[in-house]
Amino acid sequence: METSTFTTEAIWHLLEQVKDPEIPVISVVDLGIVRDVQSLSEEGFKVVITPTYSGCPAMNIIEKDILTYLRGQGLQVEVETVLFPAWTTDWISEKGRKNMEAYGIQPPVERTVDKSFLTGGRKTVPCPNCGSKETQMVSQFGSTACKSLYQCQDCREPFDYFKCI
Amino acid sequence: MTQQEALFEYCLRLGDNGLILGHRLSEWCGHGPILEEDIALTNIALDLIGQCRMALSYAGTVEGKNRSEDDLAYLRDVYEFRNVLLVEQPNGHYGDTITRQFLFDAFNFALHQRLQFSSDEHIVAYARKAIKEITYHARHSSEWMIRLGDGTEESHNKVQESLNDLWMYTGEMFESDEVDQLMVDAGVGVDLKIVKQQWDDSVGTVLAEATLTQPEDGWMQSGGKKGTHSEKLGFLLAEMQFMQRAYPGATW
Numbered sequence: 055m056e057t058s059t060f061t062t063e064a065i066w067h068l069l070e071q072v073k074d075p076e077i078p079v080i081s082v083v084d085l086g087i088v089r090d091v092q093s094l095s096e097e098g099f100k101v102v103i104t105p106t107y108s109g110c111p112a113m114n115i116i117e118k119d120i121l122t123y124l125r126g127q128g129l130q131v132e133v134e135t136v137l138f139p140a141w142t143t144d145w146i147s148e149k150g151r152k153n154m155e156a157y158g159i160q161p162p163v164e165r166t167v168d169k170s171f172l173t174g175g176r177k178t179v180p181c182p183n184c185g186s187k188e189t190q191m192v193s194q195f196g197s198t199a200c201k202s203l204y205q206c207q208d209c210r211e212p213f214d215y216f217k218c219i
Numbered sequence: 220m221t222q223q224e225a226l227f228e229y230c231l232r233l234g235d236n237g238l239i240l241g242h243r244l245s246e247w248c249g250h251g252p253i254l255e256e257d258i259a260l261t262n263i264a265l266d267l268i269g270q271c272r273m274a275l276s277y278a279g280t281v282e283g284k285n286r287s288e289d290d291l292a293y294l295r296d297v298y299e300f301r302n303v304l305l306v307e308q309p310n311g312h313y314g315d316t317i318t319r320q321f322l323f324d325a326f327n328f329a330l331h332q333r334l335q336f337s338s339d340e341h342i343v344a345y346a347r348k349a350i351k352e353i354t355y356h357a358r359h360s361s362e363w364m365i366r367l368g369d370g371t372e373e374s375h376n377k378v379q380e381s382l383n384d385l386w387m388y389t390g391e392m393f394e395s396d397e398v399d400q401l402m403v404d405a406g407v408g409v410d411l412k413i414v415k416q417q418w419d420d421s422v423g424t425v426l427a428e429a430t431l432t433q434p435e436d437g438w439m440q441s442g443g444k445k446g447t448h449s450e451k452l453g454f455l456l457a458e459m460q461f462m463q464r465a466y467p468g469a470t471w
């Protein structure tokens with residue numbers, strides 16, 4: 055198919071096939087990092103993405119994966135990275151949250167970042183394994199920049215929590 | 220000094236603080252006292268270096284001499300770095316690292332909170348991204364100050380000593396010079412007097428809870444913001460810039 059016969063909606067749809075390299079059950083669209091798809095005046099498309107964390111090492115891979123996949127579909131495409139507005143976990147879609155939970159990562163429980171960084175109250179993060187609310191934060195920082203490490207007091211399983219930013 | 224020159228300097232200071240502290244924290248990789256803290260410190264390092272990339276690439280754009288973020292990080296010599304002296308201090312023991320982090324995070328948090336309302340849209344975009352991460356950093360180091368200070372007699376004494384040793388590096392963060400003044404006047408930068416007030420409040424609250432004694436403000440070290448550094452930064456750069464020094468222009 056010629057690039058010109060694609061619509062931006064079709065590109066959005068195709069992008070659902072590009073998964074986050076660190077959480078392979080969630081697409082870059084459901085993660086909320088694809089901010090825009092623009093049809094270029096000459097030919098082809100521009101996909102605008104934004105990083106989850108400033109130092110996220112997956113961003114280069116994500117950019118490459120998007121280019122490889124869309125070019126593999128015969129499309130002319132470029133990727134632009136923007137910082138503003140800053141990504142927030144509020145942009146993770148409902149589908150993304152469900153897939154994440156099924157994969158064993160507890161999705162963010164509240165909207166926007168918790169600013170009480172001194173000793174403020176803790177929110178309840180349920181265990182994605184058994185559903186228990188008796189869980190404990192082991193560390194604010196987990197296996198990747200976007201996750202905290204928790205442990206369930208009932209089934210004793212450790213699990214990742216996708217923290218709110 | 221023109222406003223453009225001041226903006227370049229201002230961005231170097233933001234970027235170099237993140238770069239040097241990020242590098243220091245990365246030295247803990249594989250050496251953390253417990254696995255969770257090893258991971259925490261390297262995560263924070265990653266955030267800081269990510270923030271540094273944004274600040275240095277913008278500095279390169281402002282300067283207009285075609286220098287990339289990598290050029291600025293790897294091809295400058297020690298006297299061209301603009302980080303505060305606090306962040307180049309060696310890691311020491313874990314209490315030293317946490318104290319250095321805590322004193323800096325409280326400053327970085329207050330600074331970036333206000334940079335979100337800068338008149339420069341690039342700084343706004345950078346600060347709105349960074350503040351979310353810095354919030355987590357500040358929470359982490361505050362909690363550790365309380366845990367160590369209000370912990371055992373040994374942890375209390377050790378971290379009190381770290382605090383006493385590092386206190387003389389805190390004054391420089393709030394020193395305002397021509398660069399700061401030009402940036403405040405242009406609505407780009409932040410008035411460091413306001414940052415200091417907030418820093419005093421948040422540091423005082425945590426230290427009280429940690430049962431630690433806040434040292435008296437005595438003679439303060441200074442010079443990092445203008446490029447006068449301790450020999451410690453030279454050793455750090457020798458390692459960080461090793462590849463570019465041994466194999467100039469190497470890429471992979």
Ligand SMILES: [Zn+2]
Nearest residue numbers: 181184206209
């Ligand atoms: Zn459980």
